[in-house]
Amino acid sequence: MGISKKTIRLYASAKAVITQYLYLPGSHRLNNVIKRIDKLGNSEVESGIEKVMRAFAGRHRNIEQTFLNHFSRIADQNKSSLEYFSLQKKILLGAFFTKEYSIEAAALFNPSIVPHPDQQGLKADEQRFIMSLRATGEGHISSIVFQTGIIDNMANITLDNSTGYFTPLKKRLDTSYNKLFISKRAATIPEFNRSILDNLPESFSAAEASHILNSIKPTEPSIIDSVMVFEKIMDNNYELESSSHVPLNEKVIFPISNAESMGMEDARFVKFHDGEQYCYYGTYTAYNGKHIQTHLIETTNFDVFKIRALYGAAVADKGMALFPEKVNGKYAMISRQGGEKINIMFSENLYFWKDFQILMEPRYPWEFLQVGNCGSPIKTTKGWLLLTHGVGAMRTYVISAILLDLHDPTRIVGRLDKPLIEADENEREGYVPNVVYTCGFMLHGNHLIIPYAVSDSATAFATIGLDEILRDMKL
Structure with a gap:
């Protein structure tokens, strides 16, 4: 087949850094630093700030505000008031409790495109x-980053320039929940004691609910177990x-909830149409270092994002991908429970x-x-085109494709008998070799525009005519 591999390559960059709050073990460490900053004279404080700003202000937007935000966290943790600190001392103290984190230090790979x-x-x-791309940094923690671009009439691809800045999105703290939202999700957990909901008003924020419970x-x-379940639901959504x-x-989009503390992996975005309305959904694997769980990102404009956990007996393993519209009145999802075969499932509730x-x-x-x-x-007019991956000898990953019936996607009506994309000699080496x-x-x-990861070390593009791939499908 006439697969065309483009020359464009996106590589991980150690310069892709964000700021994070620096935690120190033990309250005595925090107090010791506060005392040391407190003893500094004005000239020492000004000199310290000047040095930090000279080294880091050009690497982050509004870094002074970041320092002040981190000072506020320190003040909340400290038992004694720090209001007597001058503005300059607040900024400097915040700087001591700020660190850089390189989000792409290990890899930039596994793209999706919409x-x-x-x-x-x-x-x-x-x-x-x-x-969207999976960025993996220090501690092998994965986050989600984005790259925009334009495709012309000849399938040539142009990527938009980066500003060089990276900004982690913040959790909204005033999100309102209600009892129905919690009870629907808790219904999947038999041991949940619903009586704890009686203590709550009809709507509440996470902080309000936590204080009451x-x-x-x-x-x-x-009751103790049910409060823990409640807090987990709030944390995941x-x-x-x-x-x-x-x-x-x-x-x-950097991990925020406990369930994804060690990574938000392999986001699969899709533009979902429901009549004249549309929404972007992105399924991803939330990983906490021991367990995985499928979560869902929702957005209409890539400015406001909601994170939702998926529930039910069929929510297991990795790699769930939502169909771009309902099929016969139900949501449809491709999945891989068990890790070996491709499965499909349907639901009236997303x-x-x-x-x-x-x-x-x-x-x-293969x-x-x-x-x-x-x-x-x-x-497509011929059916639902699904790209697949297969793993063969020596853990070699390839990409292929199948075709599903439009009205009954449980039926495979076409299947390639050979790989569509394989790693060539220039793509074999990397963090995880022999993988596309x-x-x-x-x-x-x-x-067909296919961005693909090259041995978990870079991202490339390939294109092929839709007619050609459909023509090569075997029954």
Whole structure:
């Protein structure tokens, strides 16, 4: 097949840094630093700030405000008031409790791609896109970053320039929840004692609910366990502050909840249509160092994001990819429970999945170890086109494709009998060698646009005509 690999490469950069609060073990460490800063004279404070600003102000937006925000966290932790600190001392103290974190120090890979919500100002037959990527940094913690660009009528790809800044999006603290939201999710946990909800008003913020529930004197063990379940639900389902003032290529969705503390892995974004309305959904694997769980990102504009956990007996393993529209009135999802086969499942509720069924098993030697999806399927006149990955000898990953019936996607109506994309000699070496992998692809005219990871060390692009790939499908 006439797969065309582009020369564009996106590489991880150790210069992609964000600021984080620096935790020190033991309250005595914090108090000792406060005392040392307190003893400094004005000239020493000014000199210290000047040195820090000279070294770091050009690497981060509004870093002085970051220092003041971190000072506020210190003041909240410290028992004695620090209001007597001058503004300059507050800034300097905040700087001592700030660190840089390189989000791409280890890798930048596993992309997905969707049409940009803003298609204004383009030439004829051009399309603007948003690509998400998995950035992996110190401690092998994965976050989500974005890259925008334009595809022309010949499937040539141009990437937008980066500003050089990276801004982690903040959790919105005033998000309002209600009892129904909690009870629906707690219904999947048999041991949950619903009586704890009686103590809450009809709507509440996470902080308000925590204050009320922590004041309850438990009369039985189930109350303690149920409060923990409640707090986990609140932790897993949150919103991010509006980021309309931040360029999309600067935005970083960094782990916030405990469930994803060690990584937000392999986001698979899709533009989901429901009649004339649309929303972008991105399924990803939340990892806390021991356990995984599938979570969902929701946005209409990539400025306001909601994070939701998925629930139900079928929510297991990695790599879930949502269809771009309902099928026969239900949400449809490609999944991989068990880690070896491709499965499919349906649900009337986006957040709850009970059952799944096997869709495809390994058939060819290049996929004998396992198969999985490479992102959400796209709708064609011939059926749902789904890119797949297969793992063969020597843990070699390849990308292939299948075609599903439009009206009954549990039926495979076409399947490639050979890989679509394999690692060539220039792509074999990397953090994880002999791997090509993608978390999403999109259609541009008759061109299939496939961004893909190269041995977990870079991101490349490949294109192929839609007609050609459909023509090579075997029954």
